[in-house]
Amino acid sequence: MNSNTQNLEIFIQSPDLQIPTRALTLPPNLTIRNLKLSFLSQISSIHQTLASSSFFTLNGRLLSDSDTVENSGVTSLSTLSLKFRLSGGGGDGGATGAESRDCYLNMYAEKKPDKCDPNEQRLSKWLNCALSNEPLKHPIVVDYLGNLFNKQALVEALLTKKLPKAFSHIKGLKDMIAVELASIPGSDSPSGGDVKFQCPITGLEFNGKYKFYALKTCGHVLSSKALKEVKSSTCHVCHKEFLESDKIIINGNEEEVIVLREKMEIEKMKLREKKVKKVKNGEMGVCNDGVKLSGTKHAIDLKGPQKISGKIETNGKDVNGLKANGKRFKAGDSAPAHANKEVYASIFTSSRKSEFKETYSCRSLPLGRN
Incomplete structure (x- = not known):
């Protein structure tokens, strides 16, 4: 073939x-x-x-x-x-190979922000520490702007001077208010994201859906509904009296935080004025022994028949073992036995005039003595 x-x-x-x-x-x-x-x-x-x-x-x-x-x-x-052949090639949503490589690179050139669930963000703000973002656990404190903190985390940040600028208004323990959050029964060890606090009066959950206030006088945290429905000038839990200005809203909105900030600045200003008044009245110049300081050096204006400008007023009391009766203290009066009073007094004062001049090289040898 x-x-x-x-x-x-x-x-x-x-x-x-x-x-x-x-x-x-x-x-x-x-x-x-x-x-x-x-x-x-x-x-x-x-x-x-x-x-x-x-x-x-x-x-x-x-x-x-x-x-x-x-x-x-x-x-x-x-x-x-x-x-x-694989599916695609044009007309069916697939690639034809004609696209520029830059088209694909530009898709990933800018990172798109991750979309977060707003409910999770809100819940995290009410259940976690504003500083460490760890779950809230007692002892819990609130600042004068309504931010919640774990006290331990806040104190450590103050001691190590690592407090963020957003919380620069917190200078020490006086700027924290210890609060008591009522726990939901059976939520001592909740899983992540579970609500574990509530209003002790109405039972509303502490999850950001309702307004809550912290009372500065006692530290109890109550819902706005409880304060409105049961109108009283005392705390519904411990019955301690409080004023309207003692209420601090928890995690308030932008406008509410501005109001709280203005109130905080006014209180600080009043505190400074109060300290200045105490200084003017001489209250800050009183020592533990009852000795008062007067004169322009201490900026204290004392009143009374025994006012001595620039001196120590003892009113006949012993001061460091020395008895004084409104007289100026002299070092020579307390000179030791067998000591020259003038020599002893020269140790404490240099006001005594001398007819000799000191040299530039040795202050202990005046001219005429070397």
Whole structure:
């Protein structure tokens, strides 16, 4: 038989179809497309559809459907691979390969902010420390702007001087108010995100959906509803009296925080004025021994018949073992035995005039003595 008309024995494999390799005997003038249809008709009823999306390769080289087996370089005992095209390529939402690489790079050039659940943000603000973001646990304190803190975290930040600028109004313990949050029964060890505090009067949850106030006089935290429905000038829990100005709203909005800040500044100003008045009245110049300081040095204006400007007024009391009766203290009067009073007094004063002048090199040897 002529070699041009001799049939060829080939092997066909298809990893995509997950079928075992098959051996076929075919004429060399058979087209590649007819070979696909013949092979696919043996394994599937939709061979026409599969043929349009499949192709043969020989040693990694793509074979054209219009070429014959012989013209494609297929020889006897060759192995052909049947593969399928992936979906996409244009018109179906897939990539065509014509897009610029910059299109994909620009998609990730700017990081989009993560979307946070507003409910989770609100709940975190009411259940966590405003400084450490750890769950609130007693002892709990509130500042004059309504921020809640774990006392331990706030004190440590003050001691290490690592307090953020947002809380710069907190200078010490006097700027903290210890509060008592009522726990929900059975919520001593809640899972993350669970509400564990409530109003002790109405039972409303401490979750940011309702307004809560901290009372400066006793530290109890009550809901706005409890204070409105049960109108009283005393705390509903401990019955301690409070004023309207003693209420601090917890985690208030921007306008409410501004009002609290103004109130805080007014109270600080009143405290400074009160201290100045005490100084003017001489209250700050009273020592533990009842000794009062007067004169322009201490900026104290004392009144009374025994006022001595620039002196120590003792009113006949012992001061450090020395008895004084309104007289100026002299160092020579308390000189030790067998000591020259003038020499002893010169240790404490340099007001005594001398007829000698000191040298620039030695102050202990005046001119005329060296």
